[in-house]
Amino acid sequence: MTIQEPATARPAGRPRSEKAEKAIIDATLDLIAEGMGVAELSIEAIASRAGVGKTTIYRRWSNKEDLVADALATLKAPLPPLGGVSVRDDLIILLNAMREDAADARNRCVMNVAMNDADRYPRLLERFLKVAVEPRRQAVRDVIARGVATGELRPEVDVEMGLAILSGAMIWHTKWGPAGDLPEDLAERIVDHVLLGLATCPGAPAARPA
């Protein structure tokens, strides 16, 4: 696949630089990660940051939205492997992945765009919500549903509500929590509070809030 491909005849001439393409996408993601909204993103800023001529950008993407969509699409969402032992453990793994993503500026792009530009660029959002966000949500839903099935969770539990509570709590911390890095035991504390509930519950099973 790497050499000698007579089927797709190379059209002769200098080939497009993959390095330039990567630099453009990196620059785009960097700028978004630094808090720049899609609306404020300027092609000139991207070109300057990437050390690339504007021509090189326009040769590849006809408009900003396409570029941003492609850039965001490169952010794979490698879901963490779940132990499958207990609902508590798996939820902690999933929330901890969220926490670590939030700590990485690069992955914060997704959140920034999802939060800031959701209203203004619905198609853009829709496109990558499916590839980046929905799989993670589904993983949480699956774990909760499994817990209901096995009896670890109460049968009245609304799966979607569980998702909202768990991910809402983590997002709240990333956005409005005390400044600085999120504490390492944050995921564990969230899960324990949510699973056990706030209300007094004498016969509670094993689960240990710090």
Next chain:
Amino acid sequence: MTIQEPATARPAGRPRSEKAEKAIIDATLDLIAEGMGVAELSIEAIASRAGVGKTTIYRRWSNKEDLVADALATLKAPLPPLGGVSVRDDLIILLNAMREDAADARNRCVMNVAMNDADRYPRLLERFLKVAVEPRRQAVRDVIARGVATGELRPEVDVEMGLAILSGAMIWHTKWGPAGDLPEDLAERIVDHVLLGLATCPGAPAARPA
């Protein structure tokens, strides 16, 4: 206080129109409520929407940030009266107030700016976080702390975590929940799920998730 105030001698000349000032602030809030970020807000758009000359705006505010800050400051946060009977009831009242605010475009300004422009306009955010958001957070904290004191809530409960879980869940719904108006029983369902917890708990006290 309304007539005859020789202390502050009126400086002679046409007085500034309060109507114009109100129109400017209303236009600003409207535009923000319609999803326009602070960065995209243009003075010309505000002037046009308010039916006002740009001069009239610049005569009062030297820059956009000051105008937005003043506009947001006019959004009072009338906290709903709490029954004080049970923690559950009071939390439902508070979350329901959040839900109703989210339904009103005008109050959505606060959320929009807090979510979208938090990183870019830190001073602006700080200024009105205190007057609009913090009182509501504190009300939730107070109710939770009261519950811990009275024994309605478990003694291990972290008050700040409870706040994050409850408000995070409501915000999650307003931003990423199914489109359309939020269901009327949303606050109740959130509170019941959070108080009772997701985990199986045989000796659970009275509380009835739908």
Next chain:
DNA sequence: CAATTTCGATACGTTCAAGTTTCGCAACAG
């Protein structure tokens, strides 16, 4: 080597909003 295509850089004309100034009219004090 010659032809072709991309490269980064730069220049160009256009559009849009910012922020300032000017103008004629309206409102108020003395």
Next chain:
DNA sequence: CTGTTGCGAAACTTGAACGTATCGAAATTG
């Protein structure tokens, strides 16, 4: 009435970014 100040509208200058075009150099094919 006269002087002063605010009013909305419009013209104006400035600056940023757009999207296109052009340049010499570099890379690749035949």
